[in-house]
Amino acid sequence: MSHTRIGSFNVENMFERPKVMSRGATKHAAPVLAAHARFNELIACEEYTPEVKQELKEHLLTLGLLRGDRSSYAVLRRIRGRFLARHRDGETSVVASGRESWVGWVELTTEPISELATRHTAQVMRDVGAHVLGVVEAESRELLQMFSSSLLKHVGWTPYDEVHLIDGNDERGINVGLLTRDEHQVITIRTHVYARDTSGVIFSRDCAEYHVRTPAGPEVVVLVNHLKSKGYSTPGDPLGARRRFRQAVRIARIVNRLRDEGHEHIAVVGDLNDTPDSEALRPLFQRTGLRDISEHENFDWNHRFGTYRGVNEKGKIDYVLLTPPLFAKAVGGGIFRKGVWRGPRTKNRWDVYETMTSEVHAASDHAAIYADIDWSI
Structure with missing residues (x-):
């Protein structure tokens, strides 16, 4: 030949494809995918400064994960250690001090x-x-x-x-x-x-x-x-x-x-x-x-x-x-x-x-x- x-x-x-990348989720795709990428980048930091913690919370809000571990488009996986504290008054705070204090990540749900x-x-x-x-x-x-x-x-x-x-x-x-x-x-x-x-x-x-x-x-x-x-x-x-x-x-x-x-x-x-x-x-x-x-x-x-x-x-x-x-x-x-x-x-x-x-x-x-x-x- x-x-x-x-x-x-x-x-x-x-x-299978991430749900947020489906043709029916166009308006949600950009912010959710950007938040997902940035969140998983930030959690690799050795130390979570107040500025890092605030940014992590902002990305969790975009991902719909501030008040629960699962949303329409993403899941917060926590394997070991404590990452968040969700308070009765509706507030959520990042309690982990850095990458060494917990093991976990955010993954996108698929369909x-x-x-x-x-x-x-x-x-x-x-x-x-x-x-x-x-x-x-x-x-x-x-x-x-x-x-x-x-x-x-x-x-x-x-x-x-x-x-x-x-x-x-x-x-x-x-x-x-x-x-x-x-x-x-x-x-x-x-x-x-x-x-x-x-x-x-x-x-x-x-x-x-x-x-x-x-x-x-x-x-x-x-x-x-x-x-x-x-x-x-x-x-x-x-x-x-x-x-x-x-x-x-x-x-x-x-x-x-x-x-x-x-x-x-x-x-x-x-x-x-x-x-x-x-x-x-x-x-x-x-x-x-x-x-x-x-x-x-x-x-x-x-x-x-x-x-x-x-x-x-x-x-x-x-x-x-x-x-x-x-x-x-x-x-x-x-x-x-x-x-x-x-x-x-x-x-x-x-x-x-x-x-x-x-x-x-x-x-x-x-x-x-x-x-x-x-x-x-």
Whole structure:
């Protein structure tokens, strides 16, 4: 086989998803997810100063956990020690002195994904037919393996030969992974969850590094990413953009290190959560020479210029980026939208699955994107 299709697909969880991230909870998502992330960051402090305690209480209020350990969207888990005192007069105080005085955390409650949505996710994978597929927002390797072995058979396709996923830094269970088939074999795996700079941990999830031997002989290194989200950051997204910039800098460094080691064929795939012209992603392009497969003359945009929902250029946030030697072997690529809900008023309408009659049946808010590589060139 001289042909390899490299794809990227944000599956948005296959079986369960945090309830606050469901399509019916849009107005609650940003404050709840921000409070959840900040709360679990603050409780790691060695000492809970009065200012830290006050901020912890503010986040508990947002999460609905100030007067009880369970709310619509979150649960306060307390394993050992005392964290809060809830008084009869309605007041709540943080009594723990720091991380060493109690063990616990806040986790988000989950709900099952629609059975039809799960089926449509499998249909997207089947119809894209990538030999090497980077997946974003997968719960775990076990569930990704189960999905491949059972759901792909259910829609009339064969499971992937290899299923890889390393737990990342996001405690919500939204990880990145890689699926391979048709004699495309992963020979080396490297995680970057521990990568740090002067500001701390770099990657929100991981920049998972997979070295794949292709049946044609050449090796391709695939870096699967899910950069810091725009949707759940502070207004104007200054912190999120800064984090994405740091992540782009490190990915560029990894790409250049790989090239120095002699690896010519490198693909950076995934949900980068920003547009190609953004300041946050600038290091990724300017420091590496990476090229977006959507620049190829034979790329099929399929009705829109974005990858997220029905948004055009401002919704181009999913990528297959190739080093120049790999781009030179590309013969085309495209965006597959059949699993994305379009709504009755969407202009330039694309084809969707006939059984997708409601937004809750969508495989994902993200279209899959892919590049076709011909190793004989």
